[in-house]
Amino acid sequence: MSKLTRDELKKISELSALKLNSAEIDKFSEEIGQILEYADTLSEALADQNVTITLNENILREDAAIASDNSKEILAQAPEHTNEYFVVPKIVDQG
Protein backbone atom coordinates (compact mmCIF):
# COMPACT_ATOMS: atom_id res chain seq x y z
CA MET A 1 0.00 0.00 0.00
CA SER A 2 1.45 3.31 -0.95
CA LYS A 3 2.15 5.89 1.72
CA LEU A 4 0.83 8.54 -0.54
CA THR A 5 -2.70 8.43 -1.95
CA ARG A 6 -3.63 9.68 -5.41
CA ASP A 7 -5.68 12.45 -3.90
CA GLU A 8 -2.86 13.63 -1.71
CA LEU A 9 -0.51 13.73 -4.66
CA LYS A 10 -3.04 15.62 -6.76
CA LYS A 11 -3.31 18.23 -4.02
CA ILE A 12 0.46 18.53 -3.79
CA SER A 13 0.70 18.92 -7.55
CA GLU A 14 -1.66 21.87 -7.36
CA LEU A 15 0.38 23.41 -4.55
CA SER A 16 3.45 22.86 -6.70
CA ALA A 17 1.78 24.47 -9.73
CA LEU A 18 2.46 21.36 -11.77
CA LYS A 19 -0.23 20.14 -14.11
CA LEU A 20 -0.21 16.32 -14.07
CA ASN A 21 -2.32 13.90 -16.10
CA SER A 22 -3.89 10.78 -14.58
CA ALA A 23 -1.04 8.42 -15.51
CA GLU A 24 1.52 10.82 -14.07
CA ILE A 25 -0.42 11.07 -10.81
CA ASP A 26 -0.42 7.26 -10.51
CA LYS A 27 3.26 6.96 -11.28
CA PHE A 28 4.41 9.74 -8.97
CA SER A 29 2.27 8.60 -6.02
CA GLU A 30 3.85 5.16 -6.23
CA GLU A 31 7.42 6.38 -6.61
CA ILE A 32 7.21 9.09 -3.99
CA GLY A 33 5.44 6.70 -1.64
CA GLN A 34 8.44 4.36 -1.79
CA ILE A 35 10.85 7.19 -1.02
CA LEU A 36 8.76 8.35 1.94
CA GLU A 37 8.85 4.87 3.44
CA TYR A 38 12.60 5.00 3.32
CA ALA A 39 12.53 8.41 4.99
CA ASP A 40 10.72 6.90 7.99
CA THR A 41 14.06 5.45 9.17
CA LEU A 42 14.83 8.89 10.59
CA SER A 43 12.68 8.16 13.63
CA GLU A 44 15.24 5.53 14.66
CA ALA A 45 18.01 8.07 14.54
CA LEU A 46 16.32 10.31 17.08
CA ALA A 47 15.06 7.53 19.37
CA ASP A 48 17.52 8.11 22.21
CA GLN A 49 18.63 11.57 21.34
CA ASN A 50 17.64 15.02 22.37
CA VAL A 51 18.98 17.17 19.58
CA THR A 52 18.77 20.91 19.41
CA ILE A 53 19.20 22.56 16.06
CA THR A 54 21.80 25.33 16.34
CA LEU A 55 20.86 28.38 14.38
CA ASN A 56 23.25 29.98 11.94
CA GLU A 57 24.97 33.27 12.63
CA ASN A 58 23.62 36.35 10.85
CA ILE A 59 26.06 38.16 8.59
CA LEU A 60 25.26 41.84 8.31
CA ARG A 61 26.45 44.55 5.96
CA GLU A 62 26.25 48.32 5.87
CA ASP A 63 22.90 49.62 4.72
CA ALA A 64 24.47 51.54 1.87
CA ALA A 65 22.98 52.02 -1.59
CA ILE A 66 24.93 50.53 -4.52
CA ALA A 67 24.19 51.35 -8.13
CA SER A 68 22.45 48.47 -9.82
CA ASP A 69 20.56 49.03 -13.01
CA ASN A 70 20.50 46.17 -15.39
CA SER A 71 16.74 46.29 -15.83
CA LYS A 72 17.05 46.27 -19.63
CA GLU A 73 19.07 43.06 -19.60
CA ILE A 74 16.68 41.46 -17.17
CA LEU A 75 13.56 42.46 -19.08
CA ALA A 76 15.19 41.15 -22.25
CA GLN A 77 14.98 37.66 -20.71
CA ALA A 78 11.24 37.83 -20.23
CA PRO A 79 9.01 35.69 -22.47
CA GLU A 80 6.89 38.80 -23.03
CA HIS A 81 7.53 42.33 -21.90
CA THR A 82 7.02 46.00 -22.61
CA ASN A 83 9.67 48.62 -22.00
CA GLU A 84 9.07 48.55 -18.27
CA TYR A 85 6.77 45.64 -17.46
CA PHE A 86 6.70 41.88 -17.54
CA VAL A 87 3.59 40.81 -19.46
CA VAL A 88 1.59 37.81 -18.24
CA PRO A 89 -1.89 36.39 -18.90
CA LYS A 90 -4.73 37.85 -16.88
CA ILE A 91 -4.78 37.11 -13.19
CA VAL A 92 -8.35 37.92 -12.28
CA ASP A 93 -11.56 37.23 -14.19
CA GLN A 94 -13.62 40.32 -14.86
CA GLY A 95 -17.03 38.83 -14.15
Added chain:
Amino acid sequence: MITPVTTITQLKKLLDSGALSPTEVINHYQEQFKKHNPALNCAIELFEHIEQPPSNGPLRGIPGLIKDNICQKGRIASAGSNMLKNYHAPYDATIVQRLTQSGAVSLGRANMDEFAMGASGEYSAFGPTKNPWNREHSPGGSSSGPAAAVAAGLVPWAIGSETGGSVRQPASFCNLVGLYPTYGTFSRYGIIAFASSTDQVGPLTRTVADNALIASIMSGKDSHDATTIQQDSQDYTQFLTGTLPENCVIGVLEDALTSDGVDEEVRANFEHNIKILEQLGAKIKPISIPSLKYGIAVYFILSRAEAASNLSRFDGSLYGSSNRNQENLFNMYMDTRHDFFGEEVQRRILLGNYVLSAGHFDAYYQKAQKVRALIRKEIEVACKDLTAIISPTTSVLPFKLGEGISDPLQMYMGDYFTVPNCVAGLPALSVPGGFSKDGLPIGIQFMGGAQSESILYQCAHAFEQATQHYLHTPKGFE
Protein backbone atom coordinates in the same frame (compact mmCIF):
# COMPACT_ATOMS: atom_id res chain seq x y z
CA MET B 1 53.48 18.76 -26.31
CA ILE B 2 50.05 18.61 -24.69
CA THR B 3 48.68 15.17 -23.89
CA PRO B 4 45.47 14.13 -22.11
CA VAL B 5 47.44 13.79 -18.88
CA THR B 6 49.03 17.24 -19.06
CA THR B 7 48.32 19.04 -15.81
CA ILE B 8 47.78 22.74 -15.11
CA THR B 9 51.19 22.80 -13.43
CA GLN B 10 52.83 21.45 -16.59
CA LEU B 11 50.87 23.79 -18.86
CA LYS B 12 51.99 26.79 -16.82
CA LYS B 13 55.61 25.74 -17.32
CA LEU B 14 55.09 25.42 -21.07
CA LEU B 15 53.45 28.86 -21.22
CA ASP B 16 55.95 30.57 -18.92
CA SER B 17 58.90 29.23 -20.89
CA GLY B 18 57.35 30.41 -24.14
CA ALA B 19 57.30 26.87 -25.53
CA LEU B 20 53.60 27.42 -26.21
CA SER B 21 51.53 30.56 -26.57
CA PRO B 22 48.11 30.97 -24.92
CA THR B 23 46.52 30.91 -28.38
CA GLU B 24 48.19 27.58 -29.19
CA VAL B 25 46.99 26.11 -25.91
CA ILE B 26 43.41 27.23 -26.50
CA ASN B 27 43.50 25.97 -30.09
CA HIS B 28 44.75 22.57 -28.96
CA TYR B 29 41.88 22.05 -26.53
CA GLN B 30 39.30 23.42 -28.94
CA GLU B 31 40.54 20.84 -31.49
CA GLN B 32 40.17 18.09 -28.92
CA PHE B 33 36.57 19.13 -28.31
CA LYS B 34 35.83 19.16 -32.05
CA LYS B 35 37.22 15.65 -32.28
CA HIS B 36 35.63 14.08 -29.23
CA ASN B 37 32.63 16.08 -28.07
CA PRO B 38 30.21 14.62 -30.65
CA ALA B 39 30.79 11.14 -29.21
CA LEU B 40 30.94 12.19 -25.54
CA ASN B 41 28.47 15.09 -25.38
CA CYS B 42 30.41 16.83 -22.56
CA ALA B 43 29.64 20.34 -23.72
CA ILE B 44 26.22 21.74 -24.51
CA GLU B 45 27.95 24.63 -26.26
CA LEU B 46 31.51 25.37 -27.24
CA PHE B 47 32.25 29.07 -27.52
CA GLU B 48 33.52 30.13 -30.91
CA HIS B 49 35.05 33.42 -29.98
CA ILE B 50 37.37 33.16 -26.99
CA GLU B 51 38.80 36.38 -25.65
CA GLN B 52 42.08 36.19 -23.84
CA PRO B 53 41.44 37.82 -20.42
CA PRO B 54 43.89 40.68 -19.73
CA SER B 55 45.72 39.20 -16.78
CA ASN B 56 49.02 37.74 -15.73
CA GLY B 57 47.38 35.69 -13.03
CA PRO B 58 48.24 32.17 -11.89
CA LEU B 59 45.90 30.60 -14.45
CA ARG B 60 46.80 32.77 -17.42
CA GLY B 61 46.02 30.98 -20.65
CA ILE B 62 44.64 27.83 -18.99
CA PRO B 63 41.30 26.83 -20.53
CA GLY B 64 38.55 24.97 -18.75
CA LEU B 65 34.85 24.11 -18.89
CA ILE B 66 32.07 25.38 -16.64
CA LYS B 67 28.93 23.48 -15.61
CA ASP B 68 25.82 25.00 -17.13
CA ASN B 69 24.20 25.93 -13.81
CA ILE B 70 26.93 28.53 -13.30
CA CYS B 71 26.33 31.97 -14.83
CA GLN B 72 28.78 33.15 -17.47
CA LYS B 73 27.76 36.67 -18.48
CA GLY B 74 26.05 36.88 -21.86
CA ARG B 75 26.07 33.11 -22.31
CA ILE B 76 23.13 30.75 -21.98
CA ALA B 77 22.86 29.14 -18.54
CA SER B 78 20.43 26.28 -19.07
CA ALA B 79 21.08 24.24 -15.91
CA GLY B 80 20.63 21.26 -18.26
CA SER B 81 16.94 22.08 -18.58
CA ASN B 82 14.46 23.00 -21.30
CA MET B 83 13.12 25.50 -18.78
CA LEU B 84 16.22 27.66 -19.29
CA LYS B 85 17.38 26.58 -22.74
CA ASN B 86 17.37 30.18 -24.00
CA TYR B 87 18.12 32.01 -20.78
CA HIS B 88 21.15 34.31 -21.01
CA ALA B 89 23.03 35.03 -17.79
CA PRO B 90 23.04 38.79 -17.12
CA TYR B 91 26.16 38.56 -14.96
CA ASP B 92 29.13 36.35 -14.13
CA ALA B 93 29.00 34.15 -11.05
CA THR B 94 31.56 35.34 -8.50
CA ILE B 95 33.64 32.19 -8.94
CA VAL B 96 33.70 32.76 -12.71
CA GLN B 97 34.92 36.32 -12.12
CA ARG B 98 37.69 35.06 -9.87
CA LEU B 99 38.80 32.45 -12.40
CA THR B 100 38.75 35.01 -15.21
CA GLN B 101 40.70 37.51 -13.13
CA SER B 102 43.35 34.86 -12.60
CA GLY B 103 43.71 34.52 -16.37
CA ALA B 104 41.66 31.37 -16.94
CA VAL B 105 39.51 30.97 -20.02
CA SER B 106 36.16 29.17 -20.31
CA LEU B 107 35.75 27.15 -23.49
CA GLY B 108 32.06 26.52 -23.09
CA ARG B 109 29.12 25.21 -21.11
CA ALA B 110 29.29 21.73 -19.63
CA ASN B 111 26.42 19.26 -19.81
CA MET B 112 24.72 18.18 -16.60
CA ASP B 113 21.70 16.51 -15.05
CA GLU B 114 18.78 18.91 -15.12
CA PHE B 115 18.97 21.45 -12.27
CA ALA B 116 21.78 19.32 -10.83
CA MET B 117 19.26 16.61 -9.94
CA GLY B 118 20.75 13.30 -10.84
CA ALA B 119 23.75 11.02 -10.51
CA SER B 120 24.34 9.84 -14.05
CA GLY B 121 23.98 12.68 -16.57
CA GLU B 122 20.94 10.90 -17.98
CA TYR B 123 18.50 13.51 -16.74
CA SER B 124 19.97 16.24 -18.96
CA ALA B 125 17.52 17.76 -21.42
CA PHE B 126 20.40 17.80 -23.92
CA GLY B 127 21.24 14.10 -23.99
CA PRO B 128 23.48 12.08 -21.67
CA THR B 129 27.24 12.45 -21.45
CA LYS B 130 29.36 9.33 -21.99
CA ASN B 131 32.21 8.16 -19.76
CA PRO B 132 35.49 8.35 -21.74
CA TRP B 133 36.72 5.22 -19.90
CA ASN B 134 33.89 3.22 -21.45
CA ARG B 135 31.30 4.99 -23.51
CA GLU B 136 28.52 2.59 -22.56
CA HIS B 137 28.91 3.76 -19.00
CA SER B 138 27.89 6.89 -17.17
CA PRO B 139 30.53 9.46 -16.15
CA GLY B 140 28.44 10.07 -13.03
CA GLY B 141 26.38 13.15 -12.26
CA SER B 142 25.17 15.70 -11.96
CA SER B 143 28.53 17.18 -13.06
CA SER B 144 28.67 14.70 -15.93
CA GLY B 145 30.01 17.07 -18.58
CA PRO B 146 32.75 18.65 -16.47
CA ALA B 147 34.08 15.26 -15.38
CA ALA B 148 34.00 13.61 -18.81
CA ALA B 149 35.73 16.61 -20.40
CA VAL B 150 38.69 16.54 -18.00
CA ALA B 151 38.94 12.74 -18.13
CA ALA B 152 39.11 12.78 -21.93
CA GLY B 153 41.82 15.44 -21.90
CA LEU B 154 39.55 18.05 -23.52
CA VAL B 155 40.42 20.56 -20.76
CA PRO B 156 42.75 20.39 -17.74
CA TRP B 157 40.12 21.73 -15.32
CA ALA B 158 36.38 22.03 -15.05
CA ILE B 159 34.02 23.42 -12.46
CA GLY B 160 31.15 21.25 -11.31
CA SER B 161 28.74 21.67 -8.43
CA GLU B 162 27.61 19.50 -5.55
CA THR B 163 24.53 19.31 -3.47
CA GLY B 164 24.93 15.65 -2.50
CA GLY B 165 27.95 14.13 -4.23
CA SER B 166 27.66 15.58 -7.72
CA VAL B 167 31.35 16.47 -8.05
CA ARG B 168 32.96 13.59 -6.17
CA GLN B 169 30.93 10.75 -7.64
CA PRO B 170 31.76 11.83 -11.23
CA ALA B 171 35.39 12.31 -10.11
CA SER B 172 35.36 8.74 -8.84
CA PHE B 173 33.73 7.44 -12.04
CA CYS B 174 36.25 9.28 -14.25
CA ASN B 175 39.61 8.87 -12.46
CA LEU B 176 39.74 12.49 -11.34
CA VAL B 177 40.17 14.63 -8.25
CA GLY B 178 36.98 16.33 -7.02
CA LEU B 179 36.31 18.44 -3.93
CA TYR B 180 33.27 19.20 -1.82
CA PRO B 181 34.51 22.01 0.45
CA THR B 182 33.40 23.18 3.87
CA TYR B 183 30.04 24.84 3.16
CA GLY B 184 30.60 28.54 2.55
CA THR B 185 34.11 28.15 1.10
CA PHE B 186 32.98 29.12 -2.41
CA SER B 187 30.45 31.83 -3.24
CA ARG B 188 27.07 30.68 -4.56
CA TYR B 189 26.37 34.01 -6.25
CA GLY B 190 25.49 33.18 -9.84
CA ILE B 191 25.00 29.47 -9.18
CA ILE B 192 21.48 28.38 -10.14
CA ALA B 193 20.16 27.10 -6.83
CA PHE B 194 19.09 23.54 -6.08
CA ALA B 195 19.41 23.12 -2.28
CA SER B 196 20.85 26.32 -0.92
CA SER B 197 22.01 24.88 2.39
CA THR B 198 24.37 22.39 0.73
CA ASP B 199 25.08 23.73 -2.80
CA GLN B 200 28.80 24.32 -3.43
CA VAL B 201 30.80 24.42 -6.63
CA GLY B 202 33.84 22.15 -6.81
CA PRO B 203 36.88 21.83 -9.08
CA LEU B 204 37.47 18.69 -11.17
CA THR B 205 41.06 18.09 -12.21
CA ARG B 206 43.49 15.26 -12.98
CA THR B 207 45.76 15.93 -10.01
CA VAL B 208 45.55 17.07 -6.40
CA ALA B 209 47.93 20.01 -6.97
CA ASP B 210 45.77 21.32 -9.83
CA ASN B 211 42.66 20.94 -7.72
CA ALA B 212 44.15 22.79 -4.75
CA LEU B 213 45.19 25.65 -7.03
CA ILE B 214 41.72 26.13 -8.55
CA ALA B 215 40.10 25.82 -5.10
CA SER B 216 42.44 28.48 -3.70
CA ILE B 217 41.58 30.90 -6.51
CA MET B 218 37.82 30.46 -6.08
CA SER B 219 37.86 30.67 -2.28
CA GLY B 220 37.18 33.63 -0.03
CA LYS B 221 34.26 35.67 1.29
CA ASP B 222 31.86 37.36 -1.10
CA SER B 223 29.65 40.30 -0.20
CA HIS B 224 27.06 38.94 -2.65
CA ASP B 225 26.72 35.69 -0.68
CA ALA B 226 26.17 36.06 3.04
CA THR B 227 26.69 32.34 3.59
CA THR B 228 30.36 32.51 2.58
CA ILE B 229 32.87 31.96 5.38
CA GLN B 230 34.05 35.39 6.47
CA GLN B 231 37.71 35.07 5.55
CA ASP B 232 40.01 35.98 2.68
CA SER B 233 40.94 33.52 -0.01
CA GLN B 234 42.95 30.55 1.23
CA ASP B 235 46.06 28.87 -0.12
CA TYR B 236 45.42 25.14 -0.17
CA THR B 237 48.63 24.35 -2.03
CA GLN B 238 50.93 24.97 0.93
CA PHE B 239 51.31 21.44 2.28
CA LEU B 240 51.66 19.33 -0.84
CA THR B 241 54.90 17.80 0.34
CA GLY B 242 54.29 14.33 -1.03
CA THR B 243 54.25 12.94 2.50
CA LEU B 244 51.48 12.41 5.00
CA PRO B 245 51.23 14.83 7.95
CA GLU B 246 53.20 13.82 11.04
CA ASN B 247 51.50 11.44 13.46
CA CYS B 248 48.92 10.71 10.80
CA VAL B 249 45.96 8.72 12.12
CA ILE B 250 43.40 7.79 9.50
CA GLY B 251 39.93 6.59 10.41
CA VAL B 252 38.47 3.86 8.22
CA LEU B 253 34.70 3.74 8.05
CA GLU B 254 33.71 0.23 9.13
CA ASP B 255 30.66 0.31 6.90
CA ALA B 256 32.95 0.42 3.91
CA LEU B 257 34.37 -2.93 4.88
CA THR B 258 31.24 -4.70 6.06
CA SER B 259 28.20 -3.26 4.31
CA ASP B 260 26.21 -5.33 1.81
CA GLY B 261 25.74 -2.34 -0.42
CA VAL B 262 29.44 -2.05 -1.37
CA ASP B 263 30.51 -3.70 -4.63
CA GLU B 264 33.11 -6.46 -4.06
CA GLU B 265 35.70 -4.93 -6.40
CA VAL B 266 35.26 -1.53 -4.76
CA ARG B 267 35.80 -3.12 -1.36
CA ALA B 268 38.88 -5.02 -2.50
CA ASN B 269 40.33 -1.84 -4.01
CA PHE B 270 39.66 0.04 -0.78
CA GLU B 271 41.40 -2.62 1.33
CA HIS B 272 44.38 -2.42 -1.00
CA ASN B 273 44.48 1.38 -0.66
CA ILE B 274 44.41 1.14 3.14
CA LYS B 275 47.61 -0.90 2.94
CA ILE B 276 49.22 1.77 0.76
CA LEU B 277 48.39 4.46 3.31
CA GLU B 278 49.88 2.27 6.03
CA GLN B 279 53.06 1.93 3.99
CA LEU B 280 53.13 5.71 3.74
CA GLY B 281 53.17 5.92 7.52
CA ALA B 282 49.52 6.27 8.49
CA LYS B 283 48.18 4.62 11.59
CA ILE B 284 44.85 3.08 10.63
CA LYS B 285 41.96 3.13 13.07
CA PRO B 286 38.59 1.50 12.30
CA ILE B 287 35.77 3.84 13.26
CA SER B 288 32.04 3.92 13.18
CA ILE B 289 29.81 6.95 12.78
CA PRO B 290 26.35 5.56 13.60
CA SER B 291 24.21 8.36 12.21
CA LEU B 292 25.95 8.33 8.84
CA LYS B 293 23.46 5.75 7.60
CA TYR B 294 20.67 8.29 7.90
CA GLY B 295 22.51 10.74 5.67
CA ILE B 296 20.68 9.85 2.50
CA ALA B 297 17.22 10.04 4.08
CA VAL B 298 18.13 13.44 5.57
CA TYR B 299 19.39 14.58 2.21
CA PHE B 300 16.27 13.37 0.37
CA ILE B 301 14.03 15.40 2.59
CA LEU B 302 16.03 18.60 3.04
CA SER B 303 17.24 18.86 -0.55
CA ARG B 304 13.84 18.22 -2.07
CA ALA B 305 12.21 20.72 0.28
CA GLU B 306 14.72 23.40 -0.61
CA ALA B 307 14.53 22.54 -4.30
CA ALA B 308 10.74 22.85 -4.26
CA SER B 309 11.15 26.36 -2.88
CA ASN B 310 14.03 27.35 -5.15
CA LEU B 311 12.37 26.08 -8.31
CA SER B 312 9.09 27.82 -7.64
CA ARG B 313 10.56 30.85 -9.39
CA PHE B 314 10.41 29.06 -12.75
CA ASP B 315 6.85 29.73 -13.82
CA GLY B 316 7.05 31.24 -17.30
CA SER B 317 6.65 34.87 -16.26
CA LEU B 318 10.05 36.48 -15.69
CA TYR B 319 12.52 34.36 -17.63
CA GLY B 320 12.93 30.99 -19.21
CA SER B 321 10.51 28.98 -21.29
CA SER B 322 6.83 29.72 -21.10
CA ASN B 323 3.59 28.09 -22.19
CA ARG B 324 1.61 31.06 -23.45
CA ASN B 325 -1.43 29.16 -24.68
CA GLN B 326 -3.16 29.82 -21.41
CA GLU B 327 -5.76 32.42 -20.67
CA ASN B 328 -5.06 32.80 -17.02
CA LEU B 329 -1.93 33.16 -14.99
CA PHE B 330 -2.16 30.08 -12.83
CA ASN B 331 -2.71 27.82 -15.81
CA MET B 332 0.36 29.36 -17.41
CA TYR B 333 2.36 28.39 -14.31
CA MET B 334 0.95 24.85 -14.26
CA ASP B 335 1.49 24.14 -17.94
CA THR B 336 4.88 25.82 -18.19
CA ARG B 337 6.25 23.83 -15.29
CA HIS B 338 4.76 20.57 -16.54
CA ASP B 339 5.99 21.10 -20.09
CA PHE B 340 9.51 22.33 -19.43
CA PHE B 341 10.66 20.52 -16.28
CA GLY B 342 11.84 16.94 -16.77
CA GLU B 343 10.33 14.07 -14.81
CA GLU B 344 12.99 13.83 -12.11
CA VAL B 345 12.71 17.54 -11.38
CA GLN B 346 8.94 17.25 -11.10
CA ARG B 347 9.29 14.24 -8.80
CA ARG B 348 11.60 16.17 -6.48
CA ILE B 349 9.41 19.26 -6.40
CA LEU B 350 6.40 17.13 -5.47
CA LEU B 351 8.29 15.33 -2.72
CA GLY B 352 9.70 18.60 -1.45
CA ASN B 353 6.33 20.29 -1.19
CA TYR B 354 4.87 17.19 0.43
CA VAL B 355 7.38 17.22 3.28
CA LEU B 356 6.89 20.95 3.75
CA SER B 357 3.12 20.80 3.79
CA ALA B 358 0.95 21.13 6.90
CA GLY B 359 0.71 17.89 8.80
CA HIS B 360 4.00 16.55 7.42
CA PHE B 361 6.48 19.26 8.33
CA ASP B 362 7.34 17.87 11.76
CA ALA B 363 7.38 14.25 10.68
CA TYR B 364 9.88 14.84 7.90
CA TYR B 365 11.50 18.26 7.67
CA GLN B 366 12.03 18.98 11.37
CA LYS B 367 13.28 15.44 11.98
CA ALA B 368 15.69 15.72 9.07
CA GLN B 369 17.09 18.99 10.43
CA LYS B 370 17.71 17.34 13.79
CA VAL B 371 19.41 14.30 12.30
CA ARG B 372 21.49 16.66 10.17
CA ALA B 373 22.79 18.32 13.35
CA LEU B 374 23.50 14.86 14.77
CA ILE B 375 25.49 13.78 11.71
CA ARG B 376 27.57 16.93 11.82
CA LYS B 377 28.29 16.52 15.51
CA GLU B 378 29.29 12.87 15.13
CA ILE B 379 31.64 13.55 12.20
CA GLU B 380 33.29 16.44 14.03
CA VAL B 381 33.74 14.40 17.21
CA ALA B 382 35.27 11.55 15.21
CA CYS B 383 37.62 13.97 13.41
CA LYS B 384 39.03 15.41 16.67
CA ASP B 385 41.44 12.49 17.09
CA LEU B 386 41.99 11.79 13.42
CA THR B 387 43.90 13.34 10.55
CA ALA B 388 41.22 12.26 8.08
CA ILE B 389 38.49 9.68 7.54
CA ILE B 390 38.62 7.48 4.43
CA SER B 391 36.12 5.41 2.50
CA PRO B 392 35.51 4.48 -1.12
CA THR B 393 33.96 7.54 -2.76
CA THR B 394 31.02 5.53 -4.01
CA SER B 395 29.84 2.01 -3.25
CA VAL B 396 29.33 1.13 -6.92
CA LEU B 397 31.41 0.91 -10.08
CA PRO B 398 30.51 3.33 -12.89
CA PHE B 399 27.21 1.84 -14.03
CA LYS B 400 26.02 1.39 -17.59
CA LEU B 401 23.91 4.12 -19.07
CA GLY B 402 20.29 3.04 -18.88
CA GLU B 403 20.87 0.71 -15.94
CA GLY B 404 20.28 2.96 -12.97
CA ILE B 405 17.22 4.87 -13.95
CA SER B 406 14.39 2.35 -13.80
CA ASP B 407 14.58 2.15 -10.00
CA PRO B 408 14.94 5.63 -8.49
CA LEU B 409 15.80 4.23 -5.06
CA GLN B 410 18.66 2.09 -6.44
CA MET B 411 20.14 5.12 -8.11
CA TYR B 412 20.15 6.97 -4.80
CA MET B 413 21.94 4.24 -2.79
CA GLY B 414 25.14 4.79 -4.73
CA ASP B 415 25.49 8.05 -2.76
CA TYR B 416 26.01 6.40 0.60
CA PHE B 417 29.51 7.75 1.27
CA THR B 418 29.24 11.09 -0.45
CA VAL B 419 26.00 12.49 0.91
CA PRO B 420 26.38 12.63 4.73
CA ASN B 421 29.22 15.17 4.76
CA CYS B 422 27.19 17.41 2.41
CA VAL B 423 24.29 17.66 4.81
CA ALA B 424 26.84 18.31 7.56
CA GLY B 425 28.57 21.01 5.49
CA LEU B 426 31.94 19.30 5.97
CA PRO B 427 34.64 18.79 3.33
CA ALA B 428 35.60 15.66 1.44
CA LEU B 429 37.98 15.03 -1.43
CA SER B 430 37.75 12.20 -3.95
CA VAL B 431 40.96 10.99 -5.55
CA PRO B 432 41.70 8.25 -8.11
CA GLY B 433 41.95 4.95 -6.22
CA GLY B 434 42.53 2.48 -9.02
CA PHE B 435 40.57 0.50 -11.58
CA SER B 436 38.24 -2.48 -11.73
CA LYS B 437 39.21 -5.59 -13.68
CA ASP B 438 37.31 -4.14 -16.64
CA GLY B 439 39.22 -0.86 -16.48
CA LEU B 440 36.55 1.24 -14.79
CA PRO B 441 37.80 3.90 -12.34
CA ILE B 442 37.34 3.56 -8.58
CA GLY B 443 37.72 6.53 -6.22
CA ILE B 444 38.91 6.87 -2.63
CA GLN B 445 37.61 9.66 -0.46
CA PHE B 446 39.28 11.67 2.31
CA MET B 447 36.82 13.39 4.63
CA GLY B 448 37.54 15.82 7.47
CA GLY B 449 36.23 18.39 9.91
CA ALA B 450 35.37 21.99 9.12
CA GLN B 451 38.06 23.78 7.09
CA SER B 452 40.40 20.81 6.97
CA GLU B 453 40.90 21.12 3.21
CA SER B 454 44.66 21.68 3.42
CA ILE B 455 45.14 18.50 5.43
CA LEU B 456 42.89 16.52 3.09
CA TYR B 457 44.85 17.81 0.10
CA GLN B 458 48.12 16.87 1.80
CA CYS B 459 46.98 13.30 2.54
CA ALA B 460 45.50 12.85 -0.92
CA HIS B 461 48.62 14.24 -2.56
CA ALA B 462 50.85 11.75 -0.76
CA PHE B 463 48.52 8.91 -1.78
CA GLU B 464 48.41 10.17 -5.36
CA GLN B 465 52.18 10.39 -5.69
CA ALA B 466 52.49 6.80 -4.42
CA THR B 467 49.89 5.42 -6.83
CA GLN B 468 50.01 7.73 -9.89
CA HIS B 469 46.64 6.65 -11.32
CA TYR B 470 46.34 10.10 -12.98
CA LEU B 471 48.91 9.00 -15.55
CA HIS B 472 46.42 6.63 -17.16
CA THR B 473 44.48 7.73 -20.22
CA PRO B 474 41.20 6.25 -21.43
CA LYS B 475 41.55 4.17 -24.62
CA GLY B 476 40.99 6.20 -27.73
CA PHE B 477 41.95 9.50 -26.15
CA GLU B 478 45.74 9.17 -26.12
